[in-house]
Amino acid sequence: MPTQNSYHLNQKRLWRFVGFMSSVNGFLCYAKSSSFKRLFGEWNLLKIILYTLLSFSISIIMLFPKKYRISRSFLLKAYVGVLVLLLTSLYSFFYDKSNNGKPDLLGIFSSASFALMSLSLSWQIDLGFEAELLSFFLGCLTVQLMKINLMFSIVAAIFCYSLMILRSKSESQSHVGTLRTQDHVTVEIGATDGVVEKGDDDYLNSFQYLEQQKQDDRCNWRKYEEKLMMHEYEELIG
Numbered sequence: 001m002p003t004q005n006s007y008h009l010n011q012k013r014l015w016r017f018v019g020f021m022s023s024v025n026g027f028l029c030y031a032k033s034s035s036f037k038r039l040f041g042e043w044n045l046l047k048i049i050l051y052t053l054l055s056f057s058i059s060i061i062m063l064f065p066k067k068y069r070i071s072r073s074f075l076l077k078a079y080v081g082v083l084v085l086l087l088t089s090l091y092s093f094f095y096d097k098s099n100n101g102k103p104d105l106l107g108i109f110s111s112a113s114f115a116l117m118s119l120s121l122s123w124q125i126d127l128g129f130e131a132e133l134l135s136f137f138l139g140c141l142t143v144q145l146m147k148i149n150l151m152f153s154i155v156a157a158i159f160c161y162s163l164m165i166l167r168s169k170s171e172s173q174s175h176v177g178t179l180r181t182q183d184h185v186t187v188e189i190g191a192t193d194g195v196v197e198k199g200d201d202d203y204l205n206s207f208q209y210l211e212q213q214k215q216d217d218r219c220n221w222r223k224y225e226e227k228l229m230m231h232e233y234e235e236l237i238g
Contacts, residue, residue, distance in 0.1 A: 108145065
């Protein structure tokens with residue numbers, strides 16, 4: 001158990017580090033890429049302040065995701081999922097509309113970094129939109145590589161396949177943890193039901209019957225011992 005707990009702890013620290021570094025690298029690369037200039041124009045003071053606040057907030061959330069985890073309410077998770085879907089759809093619309101040239105390496109690195117950030121987020125929390133966010137950034141990366149050269153789609157496919165395998169592994173571990181929790185709850189409920197059943201009249205009657213049988217057996221055993229001792233005594237006298 002200590003070895004397993006230390007393994008999970010190191011795994012969480014690793015994914016936190018990966019998520020934090022990926023988010024920092026992604027925002028830095030995207031800020032200097034041609035995709036940003038085509039979509040948002042040249043830098044000014046307001047854009048610098050807003051971009052710095054956004055990138056800093058997301059990077060801190062990636063470093064401490066458990067502390068910023070929202071409620072597990074299905075309704076709230078649905079709201080967050082719809083919000084993420086709308087934001088990614090708006091970005092895709094304006095990106096396709098303004099970005100007609102070939103992407104640069106910084107834009108490709110930013111998409112790959114954001115994909116790793118999404119994968120790290122899916123390993124640490126479960127809000128329902130991590131898989132869609134990962135698929136979105138992987139799709140952006142694939143399109144960017146294909147715009148440079150169609151042969152790069154093979155590289156994109158290998159990278160996407162690797163991240164999807166890791167994503168599936170995180171889902172399987174989360175499913176196993178949920179099953180263990182359910183089994184634990186079932187055992188506790190079963191134990192509680194057992195205590196309740198012990199208060200029933202049928203159980204008390206059966207318990208009293210068993211106790212009576214034990215007492216009868218003890219009396220019979222004592223009678224047998226007394227007869228045996230009398231027989232041995234008679235043989236000694238005779």
